[in-house]
Amino acid sequence: MVVSPVHLKEIGGIEDIRERLELIILLNNFGVNPSCNLRKVRERAEYFVSLKSGIADAAHLAFAEATSDNFYNL
Numbered sequence: 001m002v003v004s005p006v007h008l009k010e011i012g013g014i015e016d017i018r019e020r021l022e023l024i025i026l027l028n029n030f031g032v033n034p035s036c037n038l039r040k041v042r043e044r045a046e047y048f049v050s051l052k053s054g055i056a057d058a059a060h061l062a063f064a065e066a067t068s069d070n071f072y073n074l
Helices: 005-012 016-030 040-049 055-066
Strands: none
Touching: 005 016, 005 055, 040 055
């Protein structure tokens, strides 16, 4: 799984410390930091926002697209 800055921001907003730590551990164990052009990812995310996507969803989509990762809505 590609880890984007959005993941870290979302996890930071979780009040339950145990849940927050579990997610951080999961990202550390299974996540991969993206190797992509962040400027282009931001531009693509802004495009998704212009299509009425939420900001976080747009960023997730842009990172998944830029890194050719699979994006699943579970």
